Amino acid sequence: MEIFLWILALVAVIGVIAYHRQSLLVASAATAVWLAVGQFVLNVPAWSWAIWAAIALPLNVTAIRQALFSRAMLNAYRKIMPEMSSTERDAISAGTTWWEGELFRGNPDWSMLHNYPAPVLSAEEQAFIDGPVETVCKMTNDFEITHERADLPPEIWQYLKDNGFFAMIIKKQYGGLEFSAYAQSYVLQKLATVSGVLASTVGVPNSLGPGELLQHYGTEAQKDHYLPRLAKGLEIPCFALTSPEAGSDAGAIPDRGTVCMGEWQGKQVLGMRLTWNKRYITLAPVATVLGLAFKLDDPEQLLGGEKELGITCALIPTDIQGVDIGRRHFPLNVPFQNGPTRGDDVFVPIDYIIGGEKMAGQGWRMLVECLSVGRGITLPANATGGAKLAAMSSSAYARVRRQFKVPIGYLEGIEEPLARIAGNAYLMDGAANLTTTAIDMGEKPSVISAIVKYHLTDRGQKAMIDAMDIHGGKGICMGPSNYLARGYQGAPIAVTVEGANILTRSMIIYGQGAIRCHPYVLAELEAASLSDQRKALADFDKAVFGHIGFAISNVFRSIWFGWGGYRFSKSPQRDATAQYYRQLNRYSANLALLSDIAMATLGGSLKRRERVSARLGDMLSELYLCSAALKRYDNDGRPAEDLPLLQWALEDSLAKLRVALRDLLDNFPVAGVGSLMKALIMPLGLPSKRMGDKLDHKVAKLVMTPSETRDRLGHMSFLTDCDNNPLGTLQTTLNDIIAAEELVAKVSKAKGQKVPFIWLDRIADEGLEMGVLSEADAQLLRRAEIGRMKAINVDDFDSDELVADKSTIPQKATKNAA
Numbered sequence: 001m002e003i004f005l006w007i008l009a010l011v012a013v014i015g016v017i018a019y020h021r022q023s024l025l026v027a028s029a030a031t032a033v034w035l036a037v038g039q040f041v042l043n044v045p046a047w048s049w050a051i052w053a054a055i056a057l058p059l060n061v062t063a064i065r066q067a068l069f070s071r072a073m074l075n076a077y078r079k080i081m082p083e084m085s086s087t088e089r090d091a092i093s094a095g096t097t098w099w100e101g102e103l104f105r106g107n108p109d110w111s112m113l114h115n116y117p118a119p120v121l122s123a124e125e126q127a128f129i130d131g132p133v134e135t136v137c138k139m140t141n142d143f144e145i146t147h148e149r150a151d152l153p154p155e156i157w158q159y160l161k162d163n164g165f166f167a168m169i170i171k172k173q174y175g176g177l178e179f180s181a182y183a184q185s186y187v188l189q190k191l192a193t194v195s196g197v198l199a200s201t202v203g204v205p206n207s208l209g210p211g212e213l214l215q216h217y218g219t220e221a222q223k224d225h226y227l228p229r230l231a232k233g234l235e236i237p238c239f240a241l242t243s244p245e246a247g248s249d250a251g252a253i254p255d256r257g258t259v260c261m262g263e264w265q266g267k268q269v270l271g272m273r274l275t276w277n278k279r280y281i282t283l284a285p286v287a288t289v290l291g292l293a294f295k296l297d298d299p300e301q302l303l304g305g306e307k308e309l310g311i312t313c314a315l316i317p318t319d320i321q322g323v324d325i326g327r328r329h330f331p332l333n334v335p336f337q338n339g340p341t342r343g344d345d346v347f348v349p350i351d352y353i354i355g356g357e358k359m360a361g362q363g364w365r366m367l368v369e370c371l372s373v374g375r376g377i378t379l380p381a382n383a384t385g386g387a388k389l390a391a392m393s394s395s396a397y398a399r400v401r402r403q404f405k406v407p408i409g410y411l412e413g414i415e416e417p418l419a420r421i422a423g424n425a426y427l428m429d430g431a432a433n434l435t436t437t438a439i440d441m442g443e444k445p446s447v448i449s450a451i452v453k454y455h456l457t458d459r460g461q462k463a464m465i466d467a468m469d470i471h472g473g474k475g476i477c478m479g480p481s482n483y484l485a486r487g488y489q490g491a492p493i494a495v496t497v498e499g500a501n502i503l504t505r506s507m508i509i510y511g512q513g514a515i516r517c518h519p520y521v522l523a524e525l526e527a528a529s530l531s532d533q534r535k536a537l538a539d540f541d542k543a544v545f546g547h548i549g550f551a552i553s554n555v556f557r558s559i560w561f562g563w564g565g566y567r568f569s570k571s572p573q574r575d576a577t578a579q580y581y582r583q584l585n586r587y588s589a590n591l592a593l594l595s596d597i598a599m600a601t602l603g604g605s606l607k608r609r610e611r612v613s614a615r616l617g618d619m620l621s622e623l624y625l626c627s628a629a630l631k632r633y634d635n636d637g638r639p640a641e642d643l644p645l646l647q648w649a650l651e652d653s654l655a656k657l658r659v660a661l662r663d664l665l666d667n668f669p670v671a672g673v674g675s676l677m678k679a680l681i682m683p684l685g686l687p688s689k690r691m692g693d694k695l696d697h698k699v700a701k702l703v704m705t706p707s708e709t710r711d712r713l714g715h716m717s718f719l720t721d722c723d724n725n726p727l728g729t730l731q732t733t734l735n736d737i738i739a740a741e742e743l744v745a746k747v748s749k750a751k752g753q754k755v756p757f758i759w760l761d762r763i764a765d766e767g768l769e770m771g772v773l774s775e776a777d778a779q780l781l782r783r784a785e786i787g788r789m790k791a792i793n794v795d796d797f798d799s800d801e802l803v804a805d806k807s808t809i810p811q812k813a814t815k816n817a818a
Helices: 002-019 024-042 048-060 062-080 086-093 099-104 110-115 123-139 142-149 154-162 181-192 196-206 210-217 220-232 363-374 378-400 412-440 446-471 485-496 501-516 521-528 533-562 578-608 610-635 640-666 673-681 693-703 708-713 726-751 760-770 775-792
Strands: 237-240 256-264 267-282 289-297 308-317 338-349
Touching (some): 002 024, 002 533, 062 521, 099 110, 099 446, 099 501, 110 610, 142 196, 181 196, 181 378, 196 378, 196 485, 210 289, 210 308, 267 289, 267 308, 363 446, 378 446, 378 485, 446 485, 446 501, 501 610, 578 610, 578 640, 578 673, 640 673, 640 708, 760 775
Parallel strands (some): 237 289
16 A cells, blocks of 8 residues: 555655746656655565566656667657648748747746736837828718729828838838838728728738738838838838639649740840739739739740749739729728739740849748738727727717616626627737737737738627627618728628638647647658768657646646646736636646647647638637736736726637537547547536626626726727717717716606606706706706717718619609600
8 A cells, every 4th residue: 555655655756846937957867766765665576666667767768869869759740740731831940939839838837928028118109190190080081082983082092102101110220110010000990990991991901911922022122212211101002812723722822934035125035924813912002113923934944944933923013014903892881992913925034033043933932921910910900999989889889878778788688798799809909919919029920910911800800790780780780880880891891811710720839839839749740851870869769758747737738627626826916817817827738738649639630620710710819818817917007997898808709718628528539539538628627608797797897997907908099089980979978977867866866756867958958947957067068968869869861872883763753844
């Protein structure tokens, strides 16, 4: 019995060492010490030292370890390692890893997260938002843009060009604004609360496109020519990647270019003949310079290299003969300039390649690296702006609009979606800010950008659906006073573009994350691909034994956490948020362990097991979103009054994470593995309880009441009460209605009966007659009644106004008709 207890204690010692991730040498020494204790205290047999030596010595002596274990493992690994295309290799190697890598390690260092600098706008950036951005928002009438013009009016186009809206990413030396990613995000968020067309028009030139590619890869001549013109709005750029035959699978583009000699401006020059057919290209109908992605061939080897060079990016002026632009798509009644572009046998000089001929065939890597930045800003910002619009409008409307003699926001059926909207808006803003922090620190976060693209556009769409449910008839009747309908209609656009969300979830997030974020997998792959056998063995030995120790650590951490030990894990705070840090410690260890299990049992087939990848990706994503919410709370100064919003966001994300974990293990494709892992990492089961109704009530009540918390939730929304901004008018009405409630209560008390909260102008007259209201009080009630009816009423039109083809309208008979 004593020997048995000693063995259990030995396992515990190994577990503690593994939990704290001590080195192999430390583990060997600790087990030797325990063996010595057992020999002297319990008469453990001396031959046990032979077992220890047979295990410890080969593992700790590098040469022996490599000869006995690593060489065979390397050979086996090379046979089973998944095949990767060149585009997959470029995608995996492009970009950088940041905080998401820490989450993947199973032991996140929370001090690292909180030491990242809180983003701050410079004086110049703040002035731009307070000045030109505010001005263009006041100029914008979204109903005119979307219903009457199907475009921005000329004066807004010119204002955008004159004030550098298309030059936020361009460096000052070329005349650009050179704003931070954080500033770009907030500019787009504010524009998105006014008009999706406006936000998209500004966002695209500052995302993936000629400006971004030129600054990173362009020749000096290309930069000097194009960047100042782009900064001044003299050129309108677009970037053409998607083809009818290649949407999400961008690497399969059929558009071709052939290196050849040809005539250009009266001279024979080395160039390319290009043929393309692209669609879904934003700004293509009005672009003056077309960034084009195509596959380049050099059959005569005029460039001196391979015949098939691969994906290449070039700048094509759209006034060249053979370039076809101008026609438009019509995406869900949000008519930003988007359309096809085609070219048939268009000849251009070879130096039209971005970066010159040396960058021929390097286009895919260029695109992936730049996309990881642009995808982390534009669509997440637009989605976050939409969620803030939903939050600020729905919370105000729910307080102003009454049914059954109470504000509809007091009804539990409304509280639930209202809390979802507010909690999602809080979480999304945190995720957008943390991502732009990474970009501003110089990172190119390919995995993070995929996470926020998918999850923020998805949550943004759901927020708009909830907002429409709350507004009811107010939301569905189009017109100048409707601030929701176009955003609701257009939400699927963001879900679809720049990598459809289904693809992003099922393939991209974890497909890149498993290799890029794992501390050892990429090193193993790179070592196995080396031709130098000595270096390959040395590098693989280091990586694979690091991986083994990492996996053992996560086994012990997951077991301990599964029995409740996560409650004793490290947290940077001791307040109400501590429990969340500790839960994230648990799920981070689970993710790390299950990733190794999936890769070990599924091998190269993992990339085809999209549901496995999706659920592991969901776990990583929710860990990141929770981190972002905690970081936001910390950046805001940890205001206690904001805690319900933070708690809602965290409880919602953790619930989604647990669903992904449970579904992964319930459906794991290798028989028995899911059941074994469930017994190992959740022996007590997973908590199934979601957030309670009380938390929904707290959040709903919080956001229906003007406060600093509500202001922070709607930060950088366009809430100015002015013409063309019904959202701003609604915020004024919210304040007036709350003030009016006290005045109506005064009149009710004076009359000795409760006065219905309607016809506030009549109540104002009664209150004056009775002497219980001042003239200022009466004016407030009259103003509140005007605002209340504006909030409730919807637009109506003459029938002829709604007919697009006016020629089909029958002429009305006149009195003098024959």
